[in-house]
Amino acid sequence: xxxxxxxxxxxxxxxxxxxxxxxxxxxxxxxxxxxxxxxxxxxxxxxxxxxxxxxxxxxxxxxxxxxxxxxxxxxxxxxxxxxxxxxxxxxxxxxxxxxxxxxxxxxxxxxxxxxxxxxxxxxxxxxxxxxxxxxxxxxxxxxxxxxxxxxxxxxxxxxxxxxxxxxxxxxxxxxxxxxxxxxxxxxxxxxxxxxxxxxxxxxxxxxxxxxxxxxxxxxxxxxxxxxxxxxxxxxxxxxxxxxxxxxxxxxxxxxxxxxxxxxxxxxxxxxxxxxxxxxxxxxxxxxxxxxxxxxxxxxxxxxxxxxxxxxxxxxxxxxxxxxxxxxxxxxxxxxxxxxxxxxxxxxxxxxxxxxxxxxxxxxxxxxxxxxxxxxxxxxxxxxxxxxxxxxxxxxxxxxxxxxxxxxxxxxxxxxxxxxxxxxxxxxxxxxxxxxxxxxxxxxx
Numbered sequence: 491x492x493x494x495x496x497x498x499x500x501x502x503x504x505x506x507x508x509x510x511x512x513x514x515x516x517x518x519x520x521x522x523x524x525x526x527x528x529x530x531x532x533x534x535x536x537x538x539x540x541x542x543x544x545x546x547x548x549x550x551x552x553x554x555x556x557x558x559x560x561x562x563x564x565x566x567x568x569x570x571x572x573x574x575x576x577x578x579x580x581x582x583x584x585x586x587x588x589x590x591x592x593x594x595x596x597x598x599x600x601x602x603x604x605x606x607x608x609x610x611x612x613x614x615x616x617x618x619x620x621x622x623x624x625x626x627x628x629x630x631x632x633x634x635x636x637x638x639x640x641x642x643x644x645x646x647x648x649x650x651x652x653x654x655x656x657x658x659x660x661x662x663x664x665x666x667x668x669x670x671x672x673x674x675x676x677x678x679x680x681x682x683x684x685x686x687x688x689x690x691x692x693x694x695x696x697x698x699x700x701x702x703x704x705x706x707x708x709x710x711x712x713x714x715x716x717x718x719x720x721x722x723x724x725x726x727x728x729x730x731x732x733x734x735x736x737x738x739x740x741x742x743x744x745x746x747x748x749x750x751x752x753x754x755x756x757x758x759x760x761x762x763x764x765x766x767x768x769x770x771x772x773x774x775x776x777x778x779x780x781x782x783x784x785x786x787x788x789x790x791x792x793x794x795x796x797x798x799x800x801x802x803x804x805x806x807x808x809x810x811x812x813x814x815x816x817x818x819x820x821x822x823x824x825x826x827x828x829x830x831x832x833x834x835x836x837x838x839x840x841x842x843x844x845x846x847x848x849x850x851x852x853x854x855x856x857x858x859x860x861x862x863x864x865x866x867x868x869x870x871x872x873x874x875x876x877x878x879x880x881x882x883x884x885x886x887x888x889x890x891x892x893x894x895x896x897x898x899x900x901x902x903x904x905x906x907x908x909x910x911x912x913x914x915x916x917x918x919x920x921x922x923x924x925x926x927x928x929x930x931x932x933x934x
Contacts, residue, residue: 499535506531570594571616575766578620578773581780584627591620607661609654609759618645619770626774626781641771650763655756662752669741669748676741680734684727691723790814795898797822798889802905804830821888828885832909877914887924894928906932 499507507528574590595612598605605611622644642648698715793814797807806826812819878886886909893902906921910932913921925931 499532503531503535570597571610574616574620575770575773578623578770578777581777584624587620587627588624591617591624607657609650609657614646614650614653616766619767619774623774623777626777638768638771641774642767645767645770647763647767651760654759654763658752658756658759662748665748666745669745673738673741676734676737680730683730687723687726687730691719694719790816791897794892794895795901798825798892798898798901801825802829802889804833817892824881825885825889828882828889831882877917878909878912883913883917883920887921890921891924891928894925894930899930903932910934 510524510527510531513524570590570593574587574594577587577590595617598610598612602611611617695716698719793811794816797811797815797817800807800811801822804826806822807815807817809819812822877883886905890902890905893899893905910918922931
């Protein structure tokens with residue numbers, strides 16, 4: 491959006507252009523609207539806007555001209571994938587999308603492992619769609635996609651799908667492995683607790699027998715104590731087993747949830763990618779239609795230029811060229827007649843000028859210089875006042891308009907230069923009005 495000549499603008503105007511550039515880069519403003527608004531700001535500062543071409547703007551300040559191209563937005567934590575989609579949706583130039591793609595690739599390369607785990611790389615579907623768009627801008631003969639399925643295959647959706655599922659499955663497998671390790675640890679710990687409980691029971695029984703014997707207890711009391719010790723041991727084993735089963739159940743539930751969550755995550759991520767692909771397909775179709783229209787327009791412009799070049803030489807273009815250029819046979823015949831007459835007049839004027847010079851020289855020697863100069867000036871004034879005949883002027887004006895419409899500014903200027911002196915003041919005024927419609931004026 492900014493050009494070299496912007497350095498001469500006021501700080502406020504430069505800031506406004508920067509804000510417009512940011513809006514364009516964020517996708518909230520189309521490239522065409524951003525260019526138009528920036529040009530309006532420049533014009534308000536006194537810049538003399540003369541012409542606009544794709545990717546560059548030309549301004550004239552005094553006698554100098556400056557050409558500049560679009561500037562990039564600021565870098566940082568930007569969603570380049572979204573910016574690429576916005577740029578494609580706004581029919582940005584191939585260079586703009588290439589710059590965004592390069593920035594995205596640099597960002598992913600700086601943390602490749604992290605982005606690879608998310609299925610993001612310089613060969614994913616976004617990158618391939620962006621590259622296809624860039625190729626379509628730089629090479630109109632790119633591969634055509636006949637259907638959305640072909641577009642998906644060409645964009646690498648199948649590979650992306652496989653990579654996404656594999657990445658998510660790897661995360662699920664890692665989680666499941668961790669939970670399985672915890673189950674194994676729980677079983678080992680429970681077995682160790684049971685072993686300690688058995689050892690405690692056996693030691694307790696040994697100590698109990700010694701205590702009963704020392705105290706003189708035997709018979710029913712001794713049996714009752716042994717039964718209590720065994721009961722405590724069994725209760726302890728039951729508690730250990732219940733705890734083991736509860737922990738394993740929780741871990742198995744976590745494994746199931748991890749698997750379900752992984753499936754859901756894969757489904758959501760692939761659905762989102764498919765939605766993006768559908769949006770990109772829509773942009774691709776629109777871009778192809780625009781590209782086809784642009785190619786047709788370029789062909790028409792080339793045919794237009796060729797036709798008028800031939801007509802200006804007094805030659806008749808073939809019917810196919812006229813048809814592609816959108817020029818009727820009647821218009822072509824009128825223009826050819828005009829230019830043929832103009833060429834004949836120019837040839838005649840050259841001969842006449844030579845003769846007049848000879849006569850002047852002769853009359854000068856006889857003392858009639860003043861009379862000859864007077865007659866020459868009178869003839870010149872008469873020609874300027876009368877101007878071209880109406881049919882020739884109409885054909886001439888149409889040729890200038892056609893050249894400007896086709897973007898052949900230099901040819902139009904050359905055409906005007908050759909005929910300006912032969913126009914009447916009224917015809918010059920009409921021609922200036924015509925030029926004004928295309929944003930130009932003629933100054934001698």
